Amino acid sequence: MASMNQWIAATLLIGAAATASAHALGGGAARSTGDAAAVGAPLAAPAPRSLEAALAAVSPDHIRNDIDYLASDELAGRDTPSREQRIAARFLRHRVQRLGFAPGAKDGYFFQYPLDFKQLDEAKTKAWIDTDGERTELAFAKEFFLSPRSLAATRLEAGVVFCGTGSKEELAKVGPLNGRYALVMDKGDFGRRLDNALREAGAAGSLMTRASDARGPAYEEIFPQQLESLRRGSPAWPSAETTPALPRAYLTKECAAKLLASFGSSDPALGDELDCKFGLEVALQGDGKVWCENVCAFWPGSDPVLAQETIIVSAHYDHLGIAGDGRVFNGADDNGSGTCGLLALAEALAARGPLSRSVVLIWVSGEEKGLWGSQAWAANPWLPNGAKAVADINIDMIGRNKPDSLLITPTKSHDAYNGLVKIADRLAPQEGFPKLGSADDYWSRSDHAMFARLGIPVTFLFADLHEDYHRVTDDPEKIDCDKIARVVRLVMRMIEELQGPSLLPQS
Ligand SMILES: [Zn+2]
The missing domain is CATH 3.40.630.10 (Zn peptidases)
Structure with missing residues (x-):
């Protein structure tokens, strides 16, 4: 049941699949085809x-x-x-x-x-920041995380633009993102809506950092459960959704600070572009089925x-x-x-x-x-x-x-x-x-x-x-x-x- x-x-x-008959x-x-035997009667032979x-x-x-x-x-x-x-x-x-x-x-x-x-291939999943030809590798499950909900195999290296909280108004001010990452302060009230808005603005992916006044549990509280789910894998009825989720990584506080440091300020303005490239490669086990x-x-x-x-x-x-x-x-x-x-x-x-x-x-x-x-x-x-x-x-x-x-x-x-x-x-x-x-x-x-x-x-x-x-x-x-x-x-x-x-x- x-x-x-x-x-x-x-x-x-x-x-409803219907082949009605x-x-x-x-x-x-x-119709009945005969009398059924009474129950309880001994059925010796x-x-x-x-x-x-x-x-x-x-x-x-x-x-x-x-x-x-x-x-x-x-x-x-x-x-x-x-x-x-x-x-x-x-x-x-x-x-x-x-x-x-x-x-x-x-x-x-x-x-x-x-x-x-979808089950994550952890060994083949990585993220990095390239600044002036120098690469800093980020540690999965320590510095960056993925969400089981938007998990998909992907590889994307691109510039990063600060997009505030990712609201429609802010994205309109930022202007076309032209295939770059949107760096978004996560206030805890996003779902698929954010993806759609970012896609419209031309983003190729998103990097989420936790806003200090965010609602709901901190990333650090959510991550262990999500890690468990990413490792175990989760089955889903085959999706009719043809548009894949935008690549998205969640950054811990320290990692976000590292990234923001490349602005030369911890308080960037809307539309500022980081002086670096961000890379994300996500691999799945098997063929996703x-x-x-x-x-x-x-x-x-x-x-x-x-x-x-x-x-x-x-x-x-x-x-x-x-x-x-x-x-x-x-x-x-x-x-x-x-x-x-x-x-x-x-x-x-x-x-x-x-x-x-x-x-x-x-x-x-x-x-x-x-x-x-x-x-x-x-x-x-x-x-x-x-x-x-x-x-x-x-x-x-x-x-x-x-x-x-x-x-x-x-x-x-x-x-x-x-x-x-x-x-x-x-x-x-x-x-x-x-x-x-x-x-x-x-x-x-x-x-x-x-x-x-x-x-x-x-x-x-x-x-x-x-x-x-x-x-x-x-x-x-x-x-x-x-x-x-x-x-x-x-x-x-x-x-x-x-x-x-x-x-x-x-x-
Ligand atoms: Zn049941």
Whole structure:
């Protein structure tokens, strides 16, 4: 489950990619294909390849083992991107391979998508001042700093012009900067606006010094955090911004004094040009991109027509990584529960054998960062054999709170209410959930929201937040694996009900 801020950010970023395929499920007209077995009845010897065999294959013990592994400290909170997340992806892939699932993505089991990822190459990053042919090298992280926000590979050597606080009025007085650096007294109230104003004035870069009356924390307080972030690197949804940030260096007090000394005054006038050249070279590790993975497993349908209509079942397998104090966000419920629930569903499908329709299981990454993995899939949807998606059932945080409580969205009072929800409402009591509550408030907070943008009817099963949500205390021992197993059995029953005649509009 993504936090409020993260989904707001995601919503702002998205241009709705639409390949709408409205169909009968949207109106809730999916047909039942038979009576589901009553729950709780002993299933001593279920007939092979039956729904009963599938339900019997869902094992709370297997789920427990899987969560113990995926939510262990060794998996380091499965951050996007991280080495441990890639290990988790390979674990999931091997499991579905062993169960006989086919690859569910164009290039195999992994649907890969790129993120912007800027990580500073500290050894190759430098700055210098040239005065009368004499070069003074500046020490990174001591005399000059960079901001992770405006980080870009660059090399620029140019003259330096004093531009006061960089206000429009001051820049108008300074006149055209003609490719030189603007030396700016930072009062703590700049964002991208300053870059735009400087660019208009013809600056090629900026050098920031701290004004004595600046608001907010001193550079010296900000720099250590920024250094950490520059070294670790930070992922971002690929930017549509085509204008690169202007090269910008932040100078410590002593360094700024060194530079100002070349004016012959510590109090230069607007438009004064320093008697020196400033050089800045910033290098990044790698190519500024990182590839992330959704794991996609395909369970082909047996009916030549219906197999082209695929039911997606999704769960995110990423979480928040490691906290600042080194403790691991294990994410046992968020979303170890859904991740391992989906593995249990894979075992159920393997026991069930081929259904009429195809099923694709998608373990999504990047959810906690703002639904990035599902957004990437929705921007470029791909299913084997040119099949179409006719439904998405998404599970996230299904292992906590009361054993008989489970929420669903979209409910009757939601615009997107559909036949999947009707089926879930009807079948839930058979798995010990007498009445599904409303998760409508969480409609935009997990990956089904991205599948819904494609016009696919979706539903989201969720057992609500709790006191360990997004805390380092979301641990495996607190998980109710029997509850997860019953949610998975409910999903299996829903899939079984969705084997009827075509859900797509007849053209
Ligand atoms: Zn979450």
